[in-house]
Amino acid sequence: MTPRERSDQSLASSFERYLQDKGKGRGGDGGNYRRNAARELERFAEWTAGDRGNDDWTGIVPDDVDREPNFDDLDERVFREYARHLGGDRGLKQNTVQTYYRYISAWCGWCVNEGYLEAHYAQRASAMAPLPEDDGRKPGDQQAWTSEQRHALTRHVDERARDAVEAYTTLSQDTDPLDKQRARYAALKAARDRALVFVLAYTAVRVGELLRDPNDPRRRGVRWEDISLDDGSMDVYRKKQQWDAASLPDPVISPLRSYRQLMDPPADRWPVFPTFDQRTLATHVREELADRGLQPDVIEERRDEFARDLLLTLEEDIRPPSITTDGARSILQRLSEEGKVDIDHPKHDYLAPHGGRRGMGEVLVRAFGYTVAARYLDNSEEMVRERYSHIEAGELGDVATEALDEVDHIGT
Structure with missing residues (x-):
């Protein structure tokens, strides 16, 4: 296809190819950047068609032409108007406007390389002039756990796990089997939460390196085979797109070791932090047992033998999925509230996962430079x-x- 033929195409016709080039994993189908870029490209396409903006905005296609916007309609004036639109009265922060515009600018640069456009209009000074100045702060989470918050949360989850484990291990011999299962489940959940909090609080590992990211198939969550408690290390898939060893400091070792002993995973390929979501596990168990040849009625009978599907997965070695990064946020919201942690932050009313990393950064810089x-x-x-x-x-x-x-x- 010649550059001339490309320029006649609709803007949206280039999106999927661009997103595949920028995506992660096999086929370029994963990655947070792909998801965020796709969202902003869709908004840009709607704006060029006149579906966004004020009542007077009709899009970039001439009023007497009935077609979708194409590359012939783009020039630096279009991007200037879009920059003005982003910085308008939508209530976006300065840095958020800059971030949204960068997604569109990156696509524009790709279009130049692919022959859709003759010039990188989005990067011209006149196009970028309406953008607000960058104040140097990044949008998103800037929370850092203080020492007091870290101690309050770790103390809460430690006490909670100790109580749950003691309640399970001190049950009498004649305890009803289902009641015993319920107690084991409660102990496992509390021990998992404690281990997760300690890892986030003390390792400074990014939450996306530790848990499953549904948008990136390579980030399937750390497994027991990735952890060496004796060496105090953990292999994680870093942000720089390669595996690397992260340190496990002393405060993390004991919670992880006691948690593993309690769980006794059937295989080292099990996730360290499996989901406990009942709906997810029920679907997972049914599908796995069906794949093993069991009929639906037999599957339900087998499930009825266990107080929770997680216990069935341990019994049958049905490897559950890891918690997602969003799941970790929900857990920390619950634990922050239960632990009555004192939080004063403009964006978060709980201790967010990334705040643990930033808090450790504060400690390390002050102590060691x-x-x-x-x-x-x-x-x-x-x-x-x-x-x-x-x-x-x-x-x-x-x-x-x-x-x-x-x-x-x-x-x-």
Whole structure:
């Protein structure tokens, strides 16, 4: 197809190919970037067609033409108007506007390389002029767990797990089998939650590296085979798209070891943090047992033998899926509320997963400096210095105060 023929195509005709190029996994079907870019491209397409904007906006196609917008309709004036639209009265933050525009700009650059467009109109100064200035902050979660919050949450989940495990292990011999199963299930759930909180609080591993991401098939959640409790390490699929070892500090080892002993997973390929969602597990169990040749009535009889489907998965070695990243947020919301953790944050009323990582970053920078913190956080030192610049600013302020005190003392 010639560049001329491409320019006559509708804008939407390029989206799937672009998203495949930018996606992750086999066929480019996964990844958060793909999902977010797809959302913004759809909004852009609707806006160009006149379906978004104010009442006077009719789109970029001439009023006397009846067709979808195509590449011939695009120029720097279109992108300038879209930048103005994003920065209008929708209530978006400055950095969010910048982020949304970058998705469209990246697609525009790809279109130039593929021959759909002759120039990267979105990057021209006149097109970008209406965009608000970037204030240097990134949109999203900037929460960092304080030492007090970390201790409050870990203390709560530790007490909760100890009580549940003790209640299970001290049951009398004549306890009803289903009641015993219920107690084991409660102990497993509490032990899993404790292990998850301790890992998030002390390892600084990204939650997307630890748990399952439905949009990225490579991120299936860490498994027991990925963990070495004796070496204090855990293999995770890093943000930089490769496997790497993360450290497991001492506070994490004991919760993980006791949790594994209680669970006794049938195989090392089991997820460390399986979902306990009953609806998900019920569907998973039915499908797996059906694949093994069991009839529906036999499957239901087998399920009735267990108080929870999770216990059946352990008995039959039916490997359940890992918790998702969204699932972890729900768990932390519940635990933060149960533990009555004092939280004062403009965006979150609970301790969000990424806040654990940022909190550990604060601790490491203050204790060992930027170089060591960068290694532990799996980031460049430059990025760590940027994200924790407030620490250095505070330290420099202390130095300035000491200098002023010294000068004043000499002056007297």
